[in-house]
Amino acid sequence: MPADSIRDAVIIGGNRIPFARAHGAYAGASNQDMVTSALNGLIARFGLQGQQLGAVAGGAVLKHSKNFNLMRESVLGTPLDPNTPAYDVQMACATGMEAIGSLANKIKLGQIDSAIGGGVDTVSDAPIVVTDELRGILMEANRAKTMGQRLKALAKIRPGHLAPQAPGTNEPRTGLSMGEHMAITADKWGITRQEQDELALASHKNLAAAYDRGFFDDLVTPFKGVSRDNNLRGDSTIEKLGKLSPVFGKELENPTMTAANSTALTDGAATVLLGSEEWADAHDLPKLANFIDYEEGAVDFVDGEEGLLMAPAYAAARMLKRNNLSFEDFEFFEIHEAFASTVLAQIKAWESEEFCREKLGLEAPLGSIDRSKLNTTGSSLAAGHPFAATGGRIVATLAKLLHGKPGKLGFISVCAAGGQGITAIIEGR
C-alpha cells in the first residue's frame, strides 16, 4: 500500500481512574468494575453514548479465567452501542501500548474510524487458583463416568494440594522476580542509589505539581472516593528516600533498589479514545496528537544475555531509524518507571558508544535525553503502575502535553515481563 493512502490516527483524549495502592481503596473492585468505570468516564467526557465504535481493545495482566472476554463484557456495561466489537489484548506491562498501537494502525489503514484502547489491573482481586495437582485430580473426577471412579479420583486429594496459589511476578523461566532481574541490570550499568532516588523524587514532585495546576482534570475521573493517585507523596524529600533499606539485589556488594525507587503494586484502569481525522471532526471532538508509530522489542534474558527490562532500548533504535529521527527531535520523553533504574539503564545504554555499536549496530550512540523533558508530569514511581493500565495513562498524558504544539514529537518507552517492550512516537497537533 502506498504511504500516501495511510491516514492519520488521532488521539482524541483519555480517561483513567486514579491509581490506588494495592489492598487499599479499590480492594473490593474487580478488573471489570474498574475498566467499565474508566470507559464510562471517557464516554461521558466525549459524548459517546449510544455510538457504535470501530473497536474497543485492552486487557489485564492478572486476569480471572471468568474474564475471558473482559473488554466485551465491560463494553456491554457501558452506554456504548452494544454493536461495538471488543477484544482482549495481553502483552504483560505493554498491554495498553499494544492495544492502542494496533488500534491506531487499523485506523491508519481505514479498517476502522474510531476506537478505544487501554487496560486495567488489580493486585487486590488477583486470580487465586488451585495447585496443578488438585486441578489434575478435579479434572479426572470430572471426566469420571461412574460415582466409583469419581470417588477414587477425589480420594487422591492430599492436604498439600489445597494450598491456594497466588500469581507471582516472578519470571517463569528464571524464578527471579522482576526487581531481582532489574537489580542485576542496574548493577551491570553501575546505576547509583542517588540517581535512582533523585528520579523517584522528581516523579513525585512532577506528578504533584501537575495535579496542582489541574493538568489531570480532564484525564482522570474519581473512583470509589479517590480523586488523586494515592501512591503520590508530593512532600517526599531526598533525605527521606535515602533512609529506606534496599529491597532488591540485597546480595550485591552495593544494593541500590528500595521500595521508593521501585513501583508499588497498584490497582487502576486507563483508556484512550482514537479516531480518524474525519471521524473526530464529524463528532466535533478535539484532536490532541497523532499516533505516528510504535515498535515492539524482545531480548534474550533467560541466561542473562541481556537485562529483562532492556527490550525498549533495542525497539527505540529500530523505530528511530525507520522514522529517520534522533532523540534531539523530541519535545517530551515518557519512559515508564517500572523501577527508577529501568529508566536510567535505558538512558545509559543509549548514551553508550559500546552498547549502541555492539548491540544496536549503530555507528554512533543514540545520545542523551534532556532530563527536563523526561516524565514531566510524573510517571509510574509516583502514580503507580497497574500493569496493563500504564500504556493508556502515558499515551493520554503525552498527547495532552503535545496538544497545541503541532509537529512536536513525544517518545514513549514501556518495558514488559518476558524480556519485552514497546516504544512509540506521537506528534502534537
Next chain:
Amino acid sequence: MAQKIELPTLGSVYRQAAADAVKSKLSSNGSLKALPKEAVVTEHPGISAEQVEQYRELFGGEAFDGVHRQSLPSVLVHIAAFPVQMALMSRKDFPLPLLGMVHLTNSVEHHKPVYAEQPLEILARAENLRPHRKGTQADIIVEISAEGQLLWSSVSTYLGRGAYMFSRSEHEEVASGSREFSAPSKTALWTLGADTGRKYAAVSGDYNPIHVSGLSAKLLGQPRAIVHGMYSAARMLEGREPESAGHSWSISFEAPVALPGRVAFAAEEKDERTLAFTGWHPKKQRRHFTGELKLPQS
C-alpha cells in the same frame, strides 16, 4: 565379564542396604579392599511415556510431542540406569556401604538420542577405588546401548563416607575440595518446596530417606531433608540439551541443598559450545554445585 541380572527395583536394593548396614559390612578384618571386577548388565524395557510425562510435570520444559521433542533428557536416562548402579553397589563384594553414600560428581556423554519406550541394555561396572579425605571413593561407569550401539555413558563418583580403606597418610594427602567462592551474577533463582525430594522420588523411584522428609533425613544424621543431586542436574540442563544429542555434561556437588530452600543459579557462556553453571545458597554464599555443558560441534 558381566553378570546378567533382572532389572532391580530400588526398594529391594534399599532394604538390602539397610540389612547390610545393621551387619556392618565394613568388617574389621578389611577383607574387602577391591571393587568387584564383574559388571552387571540388564535389559530395560524402555523408559515409559508415562514416566517421561511425570518428569516433564516436575521440571517443566517443552512438551515431548514426538515431533519437535522426543530425545529424552540425560537425567531421565540416568534415572533409568540408577537401579542398575545401585544393584552393583549393593552386591556383597562391593566394598563401600551403600547407606550414607555421597554422590560427588557425575559426568555424562550423551552420544545419541534415547527415546521413550526404546528397549535398552544397561551395563554398570565399578572402577578406580581410591582414597578421599573423608573416606573412600569409587567410580561407577554406566553404558547404555540399543541394538549394539552405545547411546549414553556416564561416570558417577561416590564417596563412602567414613570408610577409611587406605593408610592414614593416603587419605590425608587428598586435597580438600573447599575452594574460595565468589558468587557470579545470578541468572535464575530456584525455589524448592519441602516436597521437592518426594516429587523427585516419585518420578525416579529413588525414595532414599535422606531426600524424602525431614524426619527420615534425621534418622540418617542430616538435620533436614536434602534434594537429590540429580534434581539439580536436571534443572541445570532443562531446555539446554540438543534434540540430536552428541553433547556431554558434568556436575560436581558441594554443600547439599536443604529443603525447603532456595538455590541461586547462574548459567554463563564460556565459549560458543560451552556453558558453565553454578548453584549456590543465595544468603550463605555456600556453593551447592558447579556444572558444565558442552554442545556438539555444529
